[in-house]
Amino acid sequence: MAIITxxxxxxxxxxxxxxxxxxxxxxxxxxxxxxGAYKVSKGLLDQFGEMRVVxxxxxxxxxxxxxxxxxxxxxxxxxxxxxxxxxxxxxxQIVNAAAKMLYMSGGQYNVPMVFRGPNGAALQLSAQHSQAxxxxxxxxxxxxxxTPGTPYDAKGLLKAAIRDDNPxxxxxGEMLYNTKGEVPEDDYIIPIGKADLKREGEHCSIITNGKMxxxxxxxxxxxxxxxxxxxxxxxxxxxxxxxxxxxASVRKTNRAxxxxxxxxxxxxxxxxxxxxxxxxxxxxxxxxxxxHQVDVPMPYAKALERSAKPDLAKTIAAVKKVMxxx
Amino acid sequence: MSTKVYMEALxxxxxxxxxxxxxxxxxxxxxxxxxxxxxETDKAVMELVARGEGIxxxxxxxxxxxxxxxxxxxxxxxxxxxxxALIGGAAVPAAAAPVAAVAPVAPVAPVAAAPVAAVAPVAxxxxxxxPAAPAVDGGRVRTSPLARRIADEQGVNLSGVQGSGPGGRIxxxxxxxxxxxxxxxxxxxxxxxxxPAPTPRRVAGGPEFRDEPLTQIxxxxxxxxxxxxxxxxxxxxxxxxxxxxxxEMRTAAAELGDAFKxxxxxxxLKATATALQQHPEVNAHWLGxxxxxxxxxHLGMAVATDDGLIVPxxxxxxxxxxxxxxxxxxxxxKRARExxxxxxxxxxxxxxxxxxxxxxxxxxxxxxxxxxxxxxxxGAIEDKVVVGADGGFEVKKKxxxxxxxxxxxxxxxxxxxxxxxxxxxxxxxxxxVF
Numbered sequence: 001m002a003i004i005t006x007x008x009x010x011x012x013x014x015x016x017x018x019x020x021x022x023x024x025x026x027x028x029x030x031x032x033x034x035x036g037a038y039k040v041s042k043g044l045l046d047q048f049g050e051m052r053v054v055x056x057x058x059x060x061x062x063x064x065x066x067x068x069x070x071x072x073x074x075x076x077x078x079x080x081x082x083x084x085x086x087x088x089x090x091x092x093q094i095v096n097a098a099a100k101m102l103y104m105s106g107g108q109y110n111v112p113m114v115f116r117g118p119n120g121a122a123l124q125l126s127a128q129h130s131q132a133x134x135x136x137x138x139x140x141x142x143x144x145x146x147t148p149g150t151p152y153d154a155k156g157l158l159k160a161a162i163r164d165d166n167p168x169x170x171x172x173g174e175m176l177y178n179t180k181g182e183v184p185e186d187d188y189i190i191p192i193g194k195a196d197l198k199r200e201g202e203h204c205s206i207i208t209n210g211k212m213x214x215x216x217x218x219x220x221x222x223x224x225x226x227x228x229x230x231x232x233x234x235x236x237x238x239x240x241x242x243x244x245x246x247x248a249s250v251r252k253t254n255r256a257x258x259x260x261x262x263x264x265x266x267x268x269x270x271x272x273x274x275x276x277x278x279x280x281x282x283x284x285x286x287x288x289x290x291x292h293q294v295d296v297p298m299p300y301a302k303a304l305e306r307s308a309k310p311d312l313a314k315t316i317a318a319v320k321k322v323m324x325x326x
Numbered sequence: 327m328s329t330k331v332y333m334e335a336l337x338x339x340x341x342x343x344x345x346x347x348x349x350x351x352x353x354x355x356x357x358x359x360x361x362x363x364x365x366e367t368d369k370a371v372m373e374l375v376a377r378g379e380g381i382x383x384x385x386x387x388x389x390x391x392x393x394x395x396x397x398x399x400x401x402x403x404x405x406x407x408x409x410x411a412l413i414g415g416a417a418v419p420a421a422a423a424p425v426a427a428v429a430p431v432a433p434v435a436p437v438a439a440a441p442v443a444a445v446a447p448v449a450x451x452x453x454x455x456x457p458a459a460p461a462v463d464g465g466r467v468r469t470s471p472l473a474r475r476i477a478d479e480q481g482v483n484l485s486g487v488q489g490s491g492p493g494g495r496i497x498x499x500x501x502x503x504x505x506x507x508x509x510x511x512x513x514x515x516x517x518x519x520x521x522p523a524p525t526p527r528r529v530a531g532g533p534e535f536r537d538e539p540l541t542q543i544x545x546x547x548x549x550x551x552x553x554x555x556x557x558x559x560x561x562x563x564x565x566x567x568x569x570x571x572x573x574e575m576r577t578a579a580a581e582l583g584d585a586f587k588x589x590x591x592x593x594x595l596k597a598t599a600t601a602l603q604q605h606p607e608v609n610a611h612w613l614g615x616x617x618x619x620x621x622x623x624h625l626g627m628a629v630a631t632d633d634g635l636i637v638p639x640x641x642x643x644x645x646x647x648x649x650x651x652x653x654x655x656x657x658x659x660k661r662a663r664e665x666x667x668x669x670x671x672x673x674x675x676x677x678x679x680x681x682x683x684x685x686x687x688x689x690x691x692x693x694x695x696x697x698x699x700x701x702x703x704x705g706a707i708e709d710k711v712v713v714g715a716d717g718g719f720e721v722k723k724k725x726x727x728x729x730x731x732x733x734x735x736x737x738x739x740x741x742x743x744x745x746x747x748x749x750x751x752x753x754x755x756x757x758x759v760f
Contacts, residue, residue, distance in 0.1 A: 254472050254498060285472040285498045286491070324491050324499075 001184055007177040009151035010040045010116075013158035014078065016187060018048050021076060024162055025052040027063055028080030028117075037082045038118065038177050064090035064115070068097045071113040076162060081117035084171065085129045090115075098167040099142030114161045116170035118177070119147075120211055120261045124305060127297035132262035134210065137169050138239040139266075144192050145169045145239040149213030151181035153236055156190030164192060173211040193237045195245035201229030204319050205249040207272050208259040209235040212310060216259055219315040228323060238268050246272060247279045254285040255322040259315055264292045286322040291315050328407055329378025331400035333393040336365060336372040337669045339550070343367050343374075344392045344542060345399065350382040356402050363399075368546035369636060369672060370665050374399075381405045384413060392542075469496035476501045543634045551693050558612075559733040562691050565745045567752045569707055569723040575755045585649065590725075591681050592652035594704055597751040599623045599643035599651070600758055602677055605744040608736050609676050611697040617735055618697075626675030626695060627655060629662040636662050637695060639675040648758070683707060689726035699732035700741070725752075 004012075018024045025048075026041055032055040035042040045053040056063040060081065067077040081087040087094070094115060102110045121130035138145045144166055148154040154172065161168035190196075198213060199220045206216045216232045223230055231249045235241060250256050256276055258269035269290040276288055294308040320326040333343050346364040350356055361373045362382070384401040387393050401409045467484045469477070473496045477484050480501070487504045489496035572593050579586040602609040602623045611618040625643040629636055638658035640651060661667050680692040681704040692703035705726040714720035727748070731741040751757050 282471050282475040285470040324497060 001182040003180050004151060004183050005177065006148075006151045006154050006172070006179050006181070007038065007040055009155040009181075009183045010158055010172065011042055011044075012183070012185075013155045013162070014041065014044060015047065017159055017162040018044070018052060020187075021162075022052075023074065023076045024078065025054065025070075025075060026078045026080060027054040027056055027067060029056055029058060029082050031055060031080050036080070038174065040172075040177070041080070060086050060089040061093060064093035065097065067113050067115075068093055068101065068111055071098075071111045071167075072101060072109045076112050076114075078114040078116060078162060081115065083129060083174070084117055084119040084133050085131055087115065087117065087133075094137070094143070094167070094169075095140050099140045102166070103142060110165050111167045112165045114158070114168050114170055116158065116161070116172060118174040119171035120173055120175075121293075121298055121305070121309060122174040124300055124302060125298075126300040130298035130305075132171075132210075132260070132293070134171060134238050134260070135262055135267045135270075137171075138241075138268060138271075143167045143169055143239070144237065145171065146192060146237045147171045147210035148236065149173075149176070149208075149210050149234055151179065151183045153190055153196070153234075155183050156188055157192070157236065159187075160189040160192050163189065168192065171210060176211055176214075179214070190236065193240045193242060195242035196234045196236050197231060197245065197249065198234045199230065199232035201231050201253070203228050203230060203253055204255040204257060204322055205231040205233055205246075205253045206257050206259055206315065206319065207233045207235065207246055207249070207269075209238055209268065210261060212259045212261050215310065215312055215315055218312050219319065222312070222316055223319055228319065228325075230319060235268075235272075241271065241275070243275050243279070246275055250276050250280045251283045254283050256284075256288045257291060257315065257318040257322060258288060259291045259310060259318075261310060262293055263295055264290065265295070267292055286324065289318040289322055291318050327378070327380070328383075328401060328403035328409055328412060329376070329380065330398055330412065331362060331374070331376070331402060333365070333395050333397050333399050334374060335395045336374070337367040337369045338673050339369070339546060340367040340395055340542075342392050342394045342542070345387055345389055346371060347389055348385055350376075352382055352385055354382045356380060356382050366542050368542040369669065370667060376402060378402050380407075383407075383409050386413065467496065468494060470498065472498050473501050480505060541633060543636070547634050550695075553696065558694055558696065560694060560730050561733055561738065561741075562728055562730055563738070563741050563745055564689060564726060564728040565749060567725045567727060567749050569725050569752065572752055572755050573723050588648055588652045590683070590707060591704070592648060592655060593755060594681070594702075594725075594727075594752065595625060595627065595640065595643065595655060595679060596646075596648045596651050596758060597748055597755070598677070598679055598702060599625050599640075599646070600751055601744060601748040603644040604747055605740075607740050608700045608731070608744045610699050610735055611676065612699050612732055612735050613697055617699075620676040622676075624674050624676045626672075626678035626698070627658065628678060628680035628692070629659045631663050631665070633665065636667065636672055637675060637678055638662050638667055638672045641674070677701070679704065683725070689728055691728050692730050694730050694732055696732075699735040700744075701730045703728040703730065 014026060026044060030037050031041045032045040032050060032053045041053060064079055067079040070077045098111045098113065120132035134145060134147060137143065144164065146157045146161060146168060148157045158170055161170050199217060201220065206219065208216045213234045220230050220232050231253055233245055233249050258272045260267055260269045262268065269292060273288050273290065291310045291314050293310060296308055299305050299308055317326065336343065343365040346366050348363050350360065350362045356362065356376045356379055358376055358379045360376045362376050363374045364371050365374045380402045381404065382400065383403045387399050393399050401412050403409050468489060469484055470491065474484065476498060482501055482504060484496060487496050487500050490500050491497040569590065572590065576588060576590065576593065579588065606619045606621065609620050609623055622642050623644040625640045626637040627640065629638060640654050643651060658671065675698065677698055678695050678701045680701060682690055683704050683706040686706050689705040690703045692701045694701050707723055707725045709721050710724045711719050712722050729741055729745060
């Protein structure tokens with residue numbers, strides 16, 4: 001199997017789906033002439049032409065709305081946001097148009113489209129450009145939210161998102177684009193709403209998603225050296241969430257650490273903890289601990305940024321705490 | 327999936343309950359939340375609701391029988407489920423179980439404590455004293471839910487297990503260690519015993535007396551009041567108030583219409599609430615290692631019912647107008663006599679008033695309702711001849727009030743100052759509007 005980057009995996013997904021279905025088109029800032037701000041759309045303009053790979057002005061609300069309209073009349077747009085921080089300007093089209101159109105039209109108009117782009121913090125991009133929006137978006141009924149953490153998942157989930165008949169949010173990661181992994185060259189999709197048990201252990205479950213999957217895997221490696229073997233449950237999709245995968249793991253290990261990139265209050269982890277307490281109460285041997293960004297706007301200073309982010313050390317400490325070994 | 331039906335703590339001070347009536351017969355279909363039975367607690371008749379669904383397979387105690395809180399009283403399960411293990415393994419003798427063995431709570435049960443789930447189901451059966459110091463938190467063993475479930479399944483008595491988690495929490499490994507080492511204190515299995523029906527009967531030709539089993543409320547009264555008079559160093563302060571102006575005010579107000587009719591008791595309640603606000607040093611709870619002073623007045627008012635004494639509470643009484651206090655006192659007394667008070671309506675008082683004036687009692691001493699530290703006993707109002715300002719004789723309406731004080735909190739002079747304030751208010755009721 002070929003080892004490629006997350007960026008290339010997304011590029012393959014777009015290329016394959018655009019070749020497979022001529023209703024699929026890509027639109028966003030710098031996606032065509034410049035091959036994408038992060039080069040995800042490299043070569044697509046040459047292959048598919050300017051009718052299907054469309055550069056837009058800096059008008060997030062406008063091109064998101066054009067996308068919703070195109071989807072309503074039968075196309076399958078993929079809208080790229082240069083980052084999800086910029087997508088705040090388009091949030092009305094995402095929340096009030098895309099997510100609600102099927103419901104409010106009484107089932108007459110579905111909106112088969114994808115909103116995608118990098119989410120969460122990279123390095124020293126400061127408060128306005130370092131935000132993880134999983135919980136904001138997952139809050140809204142009517143959209144699906146996927147958060148691939150590996151190249152394999154990126155390709156499979158983006159392809160599934162493009163084929164889905166509903167609006168799907170794909171949250172990628174700037175720091176993930178260069179990560180490498182095995183990706184099949186043939187056609188495959190990863191079903192939306194299915195978590196993936198990325199590591200099997202019996203002592204504790206780390207439940208996580210997106211970029212934090214890498215942190216969890218590193219933590220699992222470190223902990224294994226001390227004889228602590230953990231399950232790493234990668235949610236992959238945060239809406240709808242795979243409750244069964246979460247509870248099956250916690251029933252086995254009796255302990256859970258929930259790791260996410262965003263802030264604590266009303267975060268994805270809060271919902272995970274709720275499912276666990278509801279369905280696994282009698283299986284818990286310790287309180288569940290959450291690891292998340294510190295409750296502040298992301299600092300610019302390197303040391304402060306590091307201490308604000310959820311990381312390997314915090315995750316290991318949390319696992320040891322629920323294991324009663326700290 | 328079976329659901330065990332336990333005798334639940336349906337009032338904050340309940341330690342056992344009498345099953346008045348099964349509302350779901352054996353064989354009935356049960357949904358979660360359905361009312362299974364009526365249970366007489368120490369204060370009221372309450373509803374025992376289903377915590378699961380299925381068929382009401384088995385009643386483990388008959389109607390009329392009494393069972394300690396957290397003991398197993400029934401089984402809900404699927405129609406074809408084998409429940410023999412549940413019945414044989416966990417039931418507790420109903421009427422015969424000694425109360426003291428069941429709930430090892432502190433001598434003075436704080437009124438606001440003991441939520442329903444506070445006592446562990448596995449800790450129910452009477453067991454010998456625990457061999458090691460368990461992780462007990464106010465009568466509650468601290469365990470992880472998993473440890474509790476495993477202990478339940480394996481019949482391990484949690485009170486004998488040493489917890490190794492934070493704060494002594496018993497976790498899975500502690501149960502496993504106890505089982506492996508053989509040190510586990512196993513819960514003894516009891517078969518459900520037949521329960522004698524407690525209905526009293528007068529025997530023809532027999533002696534001129536009848537034995538009446540204690541009702542829950544009578545048992546509670548006995549226990550709580552004995553607790554009070556024993557450990558509380560009580561002293562009493564009596565004062566006689568002149569009610570002339572209060573009487574004038576009451577008459578004048580009544581002439582304004584029915585909406586302004588209040589009783590002397592209402593005036594006393596209002597004055598007491600106002601005085602307490604000015605004297606937080608008597609508006610307090612004795613909590614053993616600390617004294618809690620309240621900024622607000624939750625005024626308990628003793629009400630005699632056919633079953634016995636109960637003390638409903640006028641909350642935030644210091645903020646209420648006399649007409650509001652009057653209406654609330656009337657409504658609470660009515661609901662008390664109908665046994666319709668909810669537990670939250672008769673818990674949480676910070677100070678109490680007991681009035682036997684309408685029974686022509688001149689003066690009396692009331693027993694403090696712990697953890698409160700004071701109670702007022704109100705006697706009858708009567709016309710008395712007194713020496714007037716000019717040396718002649720006058721007839722005045724007089725009222726005797728006796729305050730019982732917990733000397734651990736209230737010293738003599740402190741109690742006296744409170745009564746001075748109360749006198750000023752009752753003798754000059756106009757002050758209550760300033």
